[in-house]
Amino acid sequence: MPARTLLLLQTHYFDAGAARAFRRLVAEAPAHFDCRVLMHLPPGAPVPPRLARHPHHIVRTDALRAMPYPRKTAAADWTGRAWELWGGGHCDLIPLHAMRAMPDFDRCWVMEYDVAFTGRWSRFFDAFEASDADLLTTCVRTRDHDPHWVCWPSLAGIETPERLAEAATAAFLPLFRVSQRMFRTMDAAYAAGFGGHLEATWSTLARLRGFAIEDIGGEGPFVAPGNARRFYTSAATSAAQFYLAPGTFFAKPAMYRAGTRRDTLWHPVKPWHWKDEIGAGFREWRIIAGAKRRALRDWIARRRGGPAPG
DSSP states (O other): OOOOEEEEEEESOOOHHHHHHHHHHHHHSOTTEEEEEEEEEOTTOOOOGGGGGSOEEEEEHHHHHTSSOTTTSOSBOTTSSBOOTTTTTOTTHHHHHHHHHSOOOSEEEEEETTOEESSOHHHHHHTTTTOOOSEEEEEEEETTTSTTOTTGGGOBSSSOHHHHHHHOEEEEEEEEEEEHHHHHHHHHHHHTTOBSOHHHHHHHHHHHTTOOEEESSSSSTTBOTTOTTTSOOOOTTOTTOBTTBSSSBOSSSOBSSOOSOTTOEEBOBSOOOHHHHHHHHHHHHHHHHHHHHHHHHHHHHHHTTSOOOO
16 A cells, blocks of 8 residues: 655645646645645735635744744744744644654655656656665765855854754755654754754654665765656756756756756745845855854864863
Protein backbone atom coordinates (compact mmCIF):
# COMPACT_ATOMS: atom_id res chain seq x y z
CA MET A 1 0.00 0.00 0.00
CA PRO A 2 1.42 3.44 -0.87
CA ALA A 3 2.48 5.67 2.00
CA ARG A 4 -0.19 8.15 3.11
CA THR A 5 1.16 11.36 1.62
CA LEU A 6 0.07 14.90 2.38
CA LEU A 7 1.06 17.58 -0.14
CA LEU A 8 0.90 21.23 0.94
CA LEU A 9 1.13 24.06 -1.59
CA GLN A 10 2.25 26.93 0.62
CA THR A 11 1.27 30.45 -0.44
CA HIS A 12 0.34 33.87 0.92
CA TYR A 13 -2.04 34.71 -1.94
CA PHE A 14 -4.49 32.71 -4.04
CA ASP A 15 -5.31 34.31 -7.35
CA ALA A 16 -6.37 32.65 -10.61
CA GLY A 17 -2.77 31.66 -11.39
CA ALA A 18 -2.28 30.03 -8.00
CA ALA A 19 -5.56 28.15 -8.44
CA ARG A 20 -4.39 26.84 -11.84
CA ALA A 21 -1.09 25.71 -10.32
CA PHE A 22 -2.94 23.85 -7.57
CA ARG A 23 -5.34 22.18 -10.00
CA ARG A 24 -2.34 21.01 -12.02
CA LEU A 25 -0.75 19.54 -8.90
CA VAL A 26 -3.94 17.64 -8.06
CA ALA A 27 -4.23 16.33 -11.64
CA GLU A 28 -0.59 15.24 -11.95
CA ALA A 29 0.29 14.06 -8.44
CA PRO A 30 0.01 10.34 -7.61
CA ALA A 31 -3.53 9.24 -6.79
CA HIS A 32 -2.74 8.56 -3.12
CA PHE A 33 -1.59 12.16 -2.48
CA ASP A 34 -3.87 14.34 -0.35
CA CYS A 35 -3.28 17.80 -1.84
CA ARG A 36 -4.09 20.95 0.13
CA VAL A 37 -3.52 24.67 -0.25
CA LEU A 38 -1.64 25.98 2.78
CA MET A 39 -2.19 29.71 3.17
CA HIS A 40 -0.68 32.14 5.64
CA LEU A 41 -2.63 35.34 6.30
CA PRO A 42 -2.05 38.24 8.69
CA PRO A 43 -4.74 38.95 11.27
CA GLY A 44 -7.83 40.48 9.72
CA ALA A 45 -6.89 39.77 6.10
CA PRO A 46 -9.82 38.42 4.07
CA VAL A 47 -9.84 34.84 2.85
CA PRO A 48 -9.80 34.72 -0.98
CA PRO A 49 -13.27 33.53 -2.09
CA ARG A 50 -11.88 31.10 -4.68
CA LEU A 51 -10.07 29.21 -1.91
CA ALA A 52 -13.44 27.78 -0.81
CA ARG A 53 -13.45 25.59 -3.94
CA HIS A 54 -10.26 23.78 -2.93
CA PRO A 55 -9.18 21.76 0.13
CA HIS A 56 -7.10 24.11 2.25
CA HIS A 57 -5.61 25.01 5.60
CA ILE A 58 -5.36 28.64 6.70
CA VAL A 59 -3.10 29.89 9.49
CA ARG A 60 -2.73 33.45 10.67
CA THR A 61 0.31 35.07 12.21
CA ASP A 62 -1.15 35.22 15.71
CA ALA A 63 -1.74 31.45 15.60
CA LEU A 64 1.90 30.91 14.64
CA ARG A 65 3.07 33.05 17.54
CA ALA A 66 0.93 30.91 19.88
CA MET A 67 2.63 27.64 18.91
CA PRO A 68 4.45 25.93 21.84
CA TYR A 69 7.96 26.58 20.54
CA PRO A 70 9.67 29.02 22.93
CA ARG A 71 12.75 29.85 20.87
CA LYS A 72 10.91 30.01 17.53
CA THR A 73 8.22 32.38 18.82
CA ALA A 74 10.26 34.55 21.21
CA ALA A 75 9.82 38.31 21.07
CA ALA A 76 13.40 38.72 19.80
CA ASP A 77 14.90 36.20 17.39
CA TRP A 78 18.46 35.02 16.90
CA THR A 79 19.44 38.25 15.09
CA GLY A 80 18.61 40.28 18.19
CA ARG A 81 15.80 42.06 16.37
CA ALA A 82 12.08 41.86 16.93
CA TRP A 83 10.48 38.58 15.82
CA GLU A 84 9.93 38.39 12.08
CA LEU A 85 8.39 35.44 10.25
CA TRP A 86 10.44 35.58 7.05
CA GLY A 87 13.54 37.51 8.04
CA GLY A 88 14.06 35.44 11.17
CA GLY A 89 13.74 32.15 9.33
CA HIS A 90 10.54 31.07 11.09
CA CYS A 91 8.29 30.37 8.09
CA ASP A 92 8.52 26.63 8.80
CA LEU A 93 5.94 27.36 11.49
CA ILE A 94 3.39 27.55 8.67
CA PRO A 95 3.67 23.91 7.50
CA LEU A 96 4.21 22.74 11.08
CA HIS A 97 0.88 24.27 12.02
CA ALA A 98 -0.76 22.31 9.18
CA MET A 99 1.00 19.05 10.09
CA ARG A 100 -0.14 19.39 13.69
CA ALA A 101 -3.71 19.94 12.46
CA MET A 102 -3.58 17.06 9.94
CA PRO A 103 -1.17 14.53 11.48
CA ASP A 104 -2.56 11.41 9.80
CA PHE A 105 0.19 11.01 7.19
CA ASP A 106 3.30 8.91 6.61
CA ARG A 107 5.00 11.57 4.51
CA CYS A 108 4.38 15.23 3.91
CA TRP A 109 5.56 17.25 0.90
CA VAL A 110 5.73 21.04 1.32
CA MET A 111 6.04 23.18 -1.80
CA GLU A 112 6.16 26.96 -1.97
CA TYR A 113 4.05 28.71 -4.59
CA ASP A 114 7.07 29.90 -6.59
CA VAL A 115 8.43 26.40 -7.34
CA ALA A 116 7.93 25.33 -10.97
CA PHE A 117 8.56 22.02 -12.73
CA THR A 118 8.93 21.71 -16.49
CA GLY A 119 7.36 18.28 -16.77
CA ARG A 120 4.51 16.26 -15.28
CA TRP A 121 4.59 16.40 -11.51
CA SER A 122 3.95 12.65 -11.40
CA ARG A 123 7.35 12.03 -12.99
CA PHE A 124 9.03 13.99 -10.21
CA PHE A 125 7.09 12.55 -7.27
CA ASP A 126 7.27 8.97 -8.57
CA ALA A 127 11.06 9.21 -8.65
CA PHE A 128 11.10 9.39 -4.83
CA GLU A 129 8.33 6.97 -3.86
CA ALA A 130 10.92 4.31 -3.04
CA SER A 131 13.10 6.68 -1.01
CA ASP A 132 12.99 6.15 2.75
CA ALA A 133 14.60 9.51 3.52
CA ASP A 134 13.26 11.23 6.61
CA LEU A 135 14.19 14.59 5.09
CA LEU A 136 14.18 14.96 1.31
CA THR A 137 15.10 18.44 0.12
CA THR A 138 17.53 20.59 -1.89
CA CYS A 139 20.97 22.21 -1.64
CA VAL A 140 22.08 20.10 1.34
CA ARG A 141 25.56 20.93 2.60
CA THR A 142 27.46 20.61 5.86
CA ARG A 143 29.19 23.39 7.73
CA ASP A 144 32.52 22.17 6.33
CA HIS A 145 31.24 22.83 2.79
CA ASP A 146 29.82 26.27 3.64
CA PRO A 147 31.64 27.50 6.78
CA HIS A 148 30.74 31.18 6.35
CA TRP A 149 26.97 30.79 5.95
CA VAL A 150 25.31 33.58 7.87
CA CYS A 151 22.65 31.43 9.57
CA TRP A 152 24.91 29.01 11.45
CA PRO A 153 24.85 31.19 14.62
CA SER A 154 21.06 30.81 14.78
CA LEU A 155 21.27 27.19 15.96
CA ALA A 156 20.64 26.88 19.69
CA GLY A 157 18.98 24.65 22.26
CA ILE A 158 18.66 20.93 23.15
CA GLU A 159 22.38 20.23 22.57
CA THR A 160 25.69 21.83 23.49
CA PRO A 161 27.04 24.45 21.07
CA GLU A 162 29.87 22.06 20.24
CA ARG A 163 27.48 19.24 19.35
CA LEU A 164 25.34 21.56 17.24
CA ALA A 165 28.42 22.82 15.40
CA GLU A 166 29.52 19.24 14.72
CA ALA A 167 26.14 18.28 13.24
CA ALA A 168 25.39 21.63 11.57
CA THR A 169 23.86 21.05 8.14
CA ALA A 170 22.05 23.46 5.85
CA ALA A 171 19.28 22.81 3.34
CA PHE A 172 17.13 24.97 1.08
CA LEU A 173 13.44 24.35 1.79
CA PRO A 174 11.12 25.83 -0.85
CA LEU A 175 10.44 22.15 -1.60
CA PHE A 176 10.90 19.34 0.90
CA ARG A 177 9.41 16.09 2.16
CA VAL A 178 9.42 14.85 5.74
CA SER A 179 8.55 11.53 7.27
CA GLN A 180 6.10 11.21 10.14
CA ARG A 181 8.95 10.64 12.60
CA MET A 182 10.87 13.66 11.27
CA PHE A 183 7.81 15.84 11.86
CA ARG A 184 7.28 14.41 15.36
CA THR A 185 10.95 14.84 16.21
CA MET A 186 11.03 18.45 15.04
CA ASP A 187 7.80 19.23 16.87
CA ALA A 188 9.26 17.84 20.10
CA ALA A 189 12.64 19.54 19.62
CA TYR A 190 11.10 22.97 19.03
CA ALA A 191 8.87 22.45 22.07
CA ALA A 192 11.98 21.59 24.12
CA GLY A 193 13.71 24.85 23.16
CA PHE A 194 15.52 24.05 19.92
CA GLY A 195 15.54 26.94 17.47
CA GLY A 196 17.16 28.79 14.63
CA HIS A 197 16.70 29.52 10.97
CA LEU A 198 14.62 26.82 9.27
CA GLU A 199 17.33 26.23 6.64
CA ALA A 200 19.62 25.12 9.48
CA THR A 201 17.31 23.46 11.98
CA TRP A 202 15.64 20.67 9.98
CA SER A 203 18.74 19.13 8.44
CA THR A 204 20.84 19.62 11.58
CA LEU A 205 18.24 17.88 13.74
CA ALA A 206 18.03 15.03 11.23
CA ARG A 207 21.79 14.52 11.54
CA LEU A 208 21.68 14.79 15.32
CA ARG A 209 19.08 12.01 15.45
CA GLY A 210 20.72 9.82 12.82
CA PHE A 211 17.86 10.21 10.35
CA ALA A 212 18.29 9.75 6.61
CA ILE A 213 18.78 12.97 4.61
CA GLU A 214 18.60 12.94 0.82
CA ASP A 215 19.17 15.72 -1.67
CA ILE A 216 16.59 15.78 -4.46
CA GLY A 217 19.19 16.10 -7.15
CA GLY A 218 21.84 18.80 -7.00
CA GLU A 219 25.40 17.81 -6.20
CA GLY A 220 27.26 16.48 -3.19
CA PRO A 221 27.29 13.48 -0.86
CA PHE A 222 23.58 13.66 0.00
CA VAL A 223 22.42 13.03 -3.58
CA ALA A 224 21.32 9.45 -4.33
CA PRO A 225 23.21 7.60 -7.10
CA GLY A 226 21.84 8.56 -10.51
CA ASN A 227 20.16 11.76 -9.29
CA ALA A 228 23.09 14.18 -9.48
CA ARG A 229 21.90 17.28 -11.38
CA ARG A 230 18.86 15.27 -12.49
CA PHE A 231 16.02 17.47 -11.24
CA TYR A 232 17.80 20.76 -10.58
CA THR A 233 21.14 22.52 -10.52
CA SER A 234 22.56 25.06 -8.11
CA ALA A 235 25.87 26.38 -6.86
CA ALA A 236 25.18 25.39 -3.25
CA THR A 237 28.54 23.66 -2.75
CA SER A 238 30.56 26.26 -4.65
CA ALA A 239 32.59 28.95 -2.89
CA ALA A 240 31.53 31.34 -5.66
CA GLN A 241 27.76 30.92 -5.18
CA PHE A 242 25.50 33.95 -4.75
CA TYR A 243 22.26 33.04 -2.95
CA LEU A 244 22.87 29.47 -4.25
CA ALA A 245 22.98 30.73 -7.87
CA PRO A 246 23.77 30.12 -10.67
CA GLY A 247 21.57 27.15 -11.58
CA THR A 248 17.87 26.39 -11.79
CA PHE A 249 17.04 26.29 -8.06
CA PHE A 250 18.31 29.11 -5.85
CA ALA A 251 17.20 31.89 -3.51
CA LYS A 252 17.68 35.01 -5.63
CA PRO A 253 17.08 36.67 -8.05
CA ALA A 254 13.49 35.93 -9.04
CA MET A 255 12.81 34.47 -12.49
CA TYR A 256 9.81 35.73 -14.39
CA ARG A 257 9.29 32.30 -15.96
CA ALA A 258 10.81 28.82 -15.79
CA GLY A 259 13.55 27.81 -18.20
CA THR A 260 13.26 25.33 -21.05
CA ARG A 261 15.18 22.37 -19.62
CA ARG A 262 12.68 19.52 -19.31
CA ASP A 263 11.83 17.69 -16.08
CA THR A 264 13.58 20.37 -14.06
CA LEU A 265 12.73 22.26 -10.89
CA TRP A 266 12.93 26.05 -11.04
CA HIS A 267 12.85 28.52 -8.16
CA PRO A 268 11.93 31.30 -7.55
CA VAL A 269 9.52 31.78 -10.46
CA LYS A 270 7.40 34.87 -9.82
CA PRO A 271 7.04 38.51 -10.85
CA TRP A 272 9.88 40.69 -9.59
CA HIS A 273 8.64 43.45 -7.27
CA TRP A 274 11.64 45.73 -6.84
CA LYS A 275 10.49 47.39 -3.60
CA ASP A 276 9.97 44.04 -1.87
CA GLU A 277 13.23 42.61 -3.21
CA ILE A 278 15.30 45.64 -2.20
CA GLY A 279 13.72 45.72 1.25
CA ALA A 280 14.42 42.02 1.77
CA GLY A 281 17.97 42.53 0.52
CA PHE A 282 18.66 45.26 3.07
CA ARG A 283 17.31 43.07 5.88
CA GLU A 284 19.52 40.18 4.84
CA TRP A 285 22.60 42.36 4.58
CA ARG A 286 21.98 43.62 8.13
CA ILE A 287 21.95 40.01 9.29
CA ILE A 288 25.16 39.29 7.38
CA ALA A 289 26.86 42.40 8.78
CA GLY A 290 25.84 41.42 12.31
CA ALA A 291 27.26 37.91 11.87
CA LYS A 292 30.54 39.29 10.57
CA ARG A 293 30.79 41.70 13.50
CA ARG A 294 30.24 38.86 15.94
CA ALA A 295 32.87 36.72 14.18
CA LEU A 296 35.38 39.59 14.30
CA ARG A 297 34.64 40.25 17.97
CA ASP A 298 35.19 36.56 18.82
CA TRP A 299 38.44 36.48 16.79
CA ILE A 300 39.77 39.52 18.63
CA ALA A 301 38.87 37.96 21.97
CA ARG A 302 40.70 34.74 21.07
CA ARG A 303 43.78 36.69 19.94
CA ARG A 304 43.84 38.48 23.28
CA GLY A 305 43.60 35.19 25.10
CA GLY A 306 40.30 35.91 26.80
CA PRO A 307 36.94 34.16 26.54
CA ALA A 308 34.75 34.98 23.58
CA PRO A 309 31.90 37.36 24.50
CA GLY A 310 28.60 35.65 25.19
